[in-house]
Amino acid sequence: MGYPALAQETLTDHQDAQSKLEQLAGQKGVTPPSSPNAEQQNIGKQLESASGAMFDTTYLQAQISGHQEASTLTRAEINSGRDADVQAYAKDFLPTVLKHLSHAQASANALGIPPKGANTGSGGLVPLEIISAHSTTRYRIAAVRSYLKASLPAEVFDRAGHPRLVLITCGGTFNDSTHEYDHNIVAYAVPS
Missing domain, CATH: 1.20.1260 (Ferritin)
Structure with missing residues (x-):
C-alpha cells in the first residue's frame, strides 16, 4: 500500500x-x-x-x-x-x-526509509528496569523523538497521566563554536 x-x-x-x-x-x-x-x-x-x-x-x-x-x-x-x-x-x-x-x-x-531511531531502541527493543527498595518496574521504549533544543516541548516534563519514564540526551549536529548539540533526543518508556 x-x-x-x-x-x-x-x-x-x-x-x-x-x-x-x-x-x-x-x-x-x-x-x-x-x-x-x-x-x-x-x-x-x-x-x-x-x-x-x-x-x-x-x-x-x-x-x-x-x-x-x-x-x-x-x-x-x-x-x-x-x-x-x-x-x-x-x-x-x-x-x-x-x-x-x-x-x-x-x-x-x-x-527505503529507515525507522526513526532505528539504532536507539525505538519500539521497545531496549528493556529498562528500575529497582527501588520495595519493587522493580520494567519499562519498554515506546518512542524515540528528536527535537531542536529550542523546540523541546514542555510535555516532556509533564508528570500527569499514565506512568512513564522520559530519557533526554543530546544529539544532532555538534556546534564547535558553542560546544553544544542542536537537538535533544528523547526516549519515552512505559511500564511493560
Whole structure:
C-alpha cells in the first residue's frame, strides 16, 4: 500500500475511532483533547515545510513512531486499565493501530526509509528496569523523538497521566563554536 492510500485509510479509520472515543468519553463525563498536542503540532509544522523525499520520510516516520506508541499505550490499557468500557474500546481499536503500523512500515520499506531511531531502541527493543527498595518496574521504549533544543516541548516534563519514564540526551549536529548539540533526543518508556 502506498502512503497516499495509507493516509486516506488512517484518516477514515481515525475519524471512526475518534467518534467512538468521544461517545465513550461523554458517557464517562470526560472531555478528550480538542487539538493536537505539542509534539503533533511540531510534526505538522515539519510536514508543512517539507516536500519530496523529506516529506515522505517525515510523514512515514511519524506514522510508524506514532502507531508504535499508540500500540504500546493501547496494550497497557487493555492489560491494566481500570474501566471495562475503556478496555473494550482499546481491544476494538488495537487491530486498527496494528494494521496502520504494518502499512506504514511496508510503505517506508518500499521507499527505503529507515525507522526513526532505528539504532536507539525505538519500539521497545531496549528493556529498562528500575529497582527501588520495595519493587522493580520494567519499562519498554515506546518512542524515540528528536527535537531542536529550542523546540523541546514542555510535555516532556509533564508528570500527569499514565506512568512513564522520559530519557533526554543530546544529539544532532555538534556546534564547535558553542560546544553544544542542536537537538535533544528523547526516549519515552512505559511500564511493560
